[in-house]
Amino acid sequence: MSARSAVWRALSRKAWLETRARFATGAVVIVLLCAFMVLVRPRMLVQWPLDKILHPEWRDPPWWDRVHTDYPFFLWHYLYRDMLQKAFMVFAVLLGVGGLAREVAYGTAAFTLSLPASRRLLLATRATVAAAETAALGVLAAATILLTSAFIGVPYSAAHALLHTALLVLGACVLLAGSLCLSSIVEGEHAPALVGLAGVGMFNYIMAPYADGGPTSGLVRALDFVHVMSGSPGESLADVPWTGVAVSLGIGALALLYAFRRSETGDF
C-alpha cells in the first residue's frame, strides 16, 4: 500500500469513527420509518373507512383516493415526499457537520493540523465519507421498503424505489455540502448542527404550501428543494425535476467550494 493511500485510508477511517454514531442513528431511524410505514399500511387501509364514519365532517384531500389504491403513490406521499425526506434532511445536516473549524471548538485542530496532510485532503476525505454514508442510508431505505413490501405481499417496483432514494441521496448530498460550509463559518462544537437543522426546518416550513400544490413560479420550482428530493410520484426519468436538480447541484457545489476555500485559507 502506498503512503498516499495509507493516509487516505487513515483519514477516511477517522471520518468514519467520528460520524459512525450519527450514521448508526440515521440507519436505525430510516429503517424503522420505512418498515413501519409499509407494515402499517394494511392497518391504515382498514382504519381509514372507520375514521370516515366517526368523522363525517372530514374533507378528503385531493390525494386521498389515490393513496388507497396506488401503492407506489402511498410510499411516495408518506415516505419519499414526507417522513423519509425529512429524515434524510436531518441526517445529511448531522453527517456533514465537521471539519477544521469544528475541531478548533473541540480542541483537536492542533493535533490534526500537525499531521502531514493538506487541508484540502482533510476536508475531501471528510466529505467523501459523509457522502458514502448518505448513499448507504439510501440503499438501506430502498432495501427496507422492497423487503418489507415483499414481506406483506404487495408488489413494488425496484425502479421506483431506486429512483426516489437516488433523489433523496442527491438532495442529501447538497445539504451535506451546505452543512460542511456552515461548519466552516459558524464557530462552536454544536452550533453548526443547530443552525443547519433550524435552517432546514425553516426552509420546509416556507416551502410547505408549494409542496402541497400551492401556486408556484418557475423560480420557486427551481429552488424548491423539497420537490427536488421527492420528484413526482412516478418512476420515469421524465418525473425528475431536472431544472431543480441542476440548480441544487450548483448551489451544493458552490457551498462545497466555499468550505474548501475557508478551510485552506483560515487560521486555526
Add this chain to the structure above:
Amino acid sequence: MMQPMVIETKGLTKHYGSFEAVNDLSLLVESGSITGFLGQNGAGKSSTIRMLLGMMRPTRGTGQVLGFDIADPAASVRMRQRIAYVAEDKRLFDYMTVGQLIAFTRAFFPSWCHDTERELIDEFRLPLELSIKKLSKGMRTQTALLLAFARGAELLILDEPTEGLDPVSTEKVLGLVVRAAANGMSVFFSSHQIAEVEQVADRVLMIDSGRLVLDTSIDSVKEHFRRVRGVFAEPHDSAIGALPGVRRVDVDGRIVSVMASHNVNEIVRYLRADSATNVEVLPVTLKDVLLGSIGTAKR
C-alpha cells in the same frame, strides 16, 4: 562551528485585529539543540509555534522550518512529515481508542519508530483498548507525547509538554526530551516552568508581548549573567542603563540593582565611581534572568 538552523524567522508578526500577538520576531534555533521557548501566558509562544507549523499565516515576516517556507502550504505538508508536535491543548479524538489513535497517526509517518511506540506504551502503561475520552488528563498528555516521540521526526516541537503531569511523569518526559536530543533530534519546547527549561535546555529564548527579549545559552546564564547591587548614601538615580551588558536596572531608594549579561567589571567600576558605598556581585538563576527580562520589550 555553527550548526545549521532548524527554525529561522525574520520579522515574524501576527496581528489579531489591533492586538499584536507576535511582533517582529526574529529567531534562530540550531540543529541538535534543546531550546526552551519561554514567556508568560499570552506572550505569543503558541501563536509563534502555530505560525511555524502552518496553522496560521503570518501578518508579516518570513520563516523557515527545516528549510521549508512556513507560508507555503505544500512545503508545510512536507515539513510536517519531518517534525513532531505536541500542542498546548492536548485533546485528542474522543471517538477513538488509544490503539486506534496510534494506528491512525502511524499511517502518516513512514519512519514511525515501532520500538519507541512499544517502549512508551509500557512506560506510560497506556491501555490500548480504552477510549480516549475515558483517559485522565495526564494519560492524554502521555498519549500525545507517545504520538510525537514515535514519529521518527527530526524536530520535536512541544507546547507546554508537561502540563497536567505528576512529578514522576514530568521527570520521565524530560528524560525523553534529553534522550531524543542525544539521538540527534532537535527539540524546541515552550514552557513557563523555568526549572524544567533549566534542567534540560541548552539554549533559551524568551518572548514578552510578542517580542524576543532574551536569546542566550543556559551556560552563558550560569557563567556570565550576574546581579550587581550598589548601595548609595542617598536615594540615587543612576544612568548606568546605557552601559554595555546592562539588561535591566531596578532602583529602590538607595539601592541600585543591575542585571548584567556581561561587562560586569565595568559595571562595578561605574557604580564605585558613581560613589556607591557598597557594591556586590551576586550569582543569578535562570529565573532571575527571565523575570528581569519581562517588561524590557521595546514597543
